[in-house]
Amino acid sequence: MYRKSRLVVLLVILSVWNRSTLHAQAVAERYAIIPYPTSLTPKPGQVILTPETGIVIPKSAALFRREADFLRTMLETEFGKPLAKAVKPTATQIIFQYDAGLTAPEGYRLTITPKTVNLTAKEPAGMFRAIQTLRQLMPVTLESRSNFPIQSLVVPAVQIEDQPAYAWRGMHLDVSRHFFSMAYLRKFIDLLALYKFNTFHLHLTDDQGWRIEIRKYPKLTEVGAWRTFNNQDSVVLERAKTNPDFALPSKHLIQKDGKTLYGGFYTQAEMKQLIAYAADRHIDIVPEIDMPGHLAAAIKAYPFLSCTGKEGWGKDFSVPICPCNETTYEFTQAVLDEIMALFPSRYVHLGADEVEKTTWAQSDACKVLMQREGLKDVNQLQSYFVHRMEKYVQSKGKKLLVWDDALEGGINASATVMYWRSWVKDAPVKAVKNGNPVVMTPVNTLYFDVLPNKNSLDNVYHFNPIPAGLTASEATAIQGAQANIWTEYIPSENRVDYMAMPRMTALAEAIWTKENRYDDYLQRLKSHYARLDALNVHYRLPDLSGFTEENVYVDKALFTVQKPANHLVIRYRTDGLQPDSTSTVLPEALPIMKPTTLTFAAFTPGGLKGDTYTARFRQQALAEPVTARTTQPGWQVHYYAGSFKNSKGMASATVTDSLTTRAIQVPAQATAPSFGLRFWGYLAIPETGVYSFFLTCDDGGVLRIANREVVDNDGQHGPIEKSGQVALKAGLHPVELDFIEGGGGYTLKLTYSKGNEEPREVPSNWLRH
Secondary structure, three states, X not given: OHHHHHHXXXXXXXXXXXXXXXXXXXXXXXXXXXXXXXXXEEEEEEEEEOOOOEEEOOHHHHHHHHHHHHHHHHHHHHHOOOOOOOOOOXXXXXXXXXXXXXXXXOOEEEEEOOOEXXXXXXXXXXXXXXXXHHHHHOOHHHHOOOOOOOOOEEEEEEEEEEOOOOOEEEEEEEOOOOOOOHHHHHHHHHHHHHOOOOEEEEEOEEOOEEOEOOOOOXXXXXXXXXXXXXXXXXXXXXXXXXXXXXXXXXXXXXXXXXXXXXXXXXXXXXXXXXXXXXXXXXXXXXXXXXXXXXXXXHHHHOHHHEOOOOOOEOOOOEOOEOOOOHHHHHHHHHHHHHHHHHOOOOEEEEEOOOOOOHXXXXXXXXXXXXXXXXXXXXHHHHHHHHHHHHHHHHHOOOEEEEEHHHHOOOOOOOOEEEEOOOOOOOHHHHHHHOOOOEEEOOHHHHEOOOOOOOOHHHHHHOOOOOOOOOOHHHHOOEEEEEEEOOOOOOOOHHHHHHHHOOHHHHHHHHHHOOOOOHHHHHHHHHHHHHHHHHOOOOOOOOOOEOOOOEEEEOOOEEEOOEOOOOOOEEEEEOOOOOOOOOOEEOOOOEEEOOOEEEEEEEEOOOOOEOOOEEEEEEEOOOEOOEOOOOOOEOEEEEEEEOOOOOHHHHHHOXXXXXXXXXXXXXXXXXXXXXXXEEEEEEEEEOOOEEEEEEEEEEOEEEEEEOOEEEEEEOOOOOOEEEEEEEEEOOEEEEEXXXXXXXXXXXXXXXXXXXXXXXXXXXXXXXXXX
């Protein structure tokens, strides 16, 4: 009887939990808003918008007419006809309202009942954000832009009060390394608007190309905007053989003097139109003219700009412009004059990162300047340049933005700092304590040119812009965050889409909502894939899971893959070639009875292809355990301070420190910017079977168990997971885990699974030595 009552209680708990889960999923589907509002109260019913719906703008809300026109145009495009000019008493209404009591910048209220849509804000930016929320509540057919007008749009009733957590919510795009059309920049801005970003950081110049017309110096675009194929182009052209997203767009190729040149630039007239387009969507375009480094394209056009009178390459970076000649300042100030006249943004980004200072140290002019100004070293010479440029920018009523490299040698408190160098952990704290406002853009999380993987959304969503070490008062200096897309290996618009989406949505919620609603976010994101399809966004499909890359079997195996969405179709090949839309459909369980290599990918009904995965199978006997008289808890670790290209480099290195650890993680003793770790000991395997191991490293690592290489994730790279299997009998098995850190990542994670279990952390009681 007691057991029966316990079973009844358990069934009731499971039933309540199941209903709660289904309710949460239903709410997420009904209100699939990203970023999630500060406050959302579901309401019963819905409103039906039709061509008869009236848009009402009282005199008190006249400042919202531009936003009302945006909404009207959006609806009229879908209805295929103008909205009714006269509002019938029986018709639904969209009412714009002004409320001076809304004090939060960009804050708004949205109230939807079966008869009205009330949009309330204090400022136009807040009203525009309200319209984007309304847009996301509308059916995806709104985005279809089809030739068949729709008759109505059904929107669920709701009460929303909303405001952003952070003032700076940005995305960056590098148009120098690879060039993108004005049409694509407008599409990119539309995505920023949809997800409530307010800043578009446009990286206009670099070594590989100068992309903005400067009328006083026409050779900047005549010469600096074009190049023959460089080493980065060679890489993407090779990748294009198996992935068309890496092909260089033919529209950006020209023939000149018998050579194929790649490039392009924006005229000031074109850029002015783009700035206005962004302003209509309440997005500020922040221009970056990187200096004094990263200016090879400018020096190619005007060689007098360098201390040597020519372009070139130093130990690490390109030869910079010379801060010791007055002709340099005549050039930079003239360029900035045209940039500041063109861009209404209050910010000008000067870059000031990765400066190769060798030519400065060798320059007689610089030696004279440093002695005259009392500068101790070339780092202070860079600060001299930055200070002088900031003073000029401020004289034009603008604010200076720089990367955190500029902290070396000292900067004024009036400059805003963008923190990107994750390995310099104290840089944002130093900047804040120096009085600088800070925007967070750390490379280890928010560099979207780093390949995405199954952990990317989780990492971006849970990014906290506030670094450790700040008081609550000091934390107010953190303006917000942005993600950066550097395009050395991103040559096409489709590839930008792939690298940005859906990570951009995770960042949008992290810096608008602040509240952790990750599981709910993943449910809402499913609805956004259809919206992105309609907007022709070449996003990255959700990851396939439930398998490893390197697989073993004792007698035979069944290969299964977990799909993240039912509408996806997985197709595979066994000849090593890329699967396409005509390849064989993968069954729920594929028998494996001989060594095989599978390549497989998911496809949407619309033809969008996901990542191609490879799974290799080989037969392997169960490894016999070893005998050890006594063992102690944990693994032993050797720590090597130094830089290593791969884990093999530790073999000839001197041990810096030795310790014992009971957790698979980077120990606190590893304080060098670059280092290596060698873990070794035993794994206490509880039962016989085939085990899967998943090793995530930034930078590289190799896992060996029972003297067998299980996972090879070696080399210098971002946080990437690699996986493999090993057949083990129960008992102790020798294990080695090598890990290298090149600077900035510090990511080391090892999980395991057996059978169809979800991966989990390796238990600490398995670690012995």
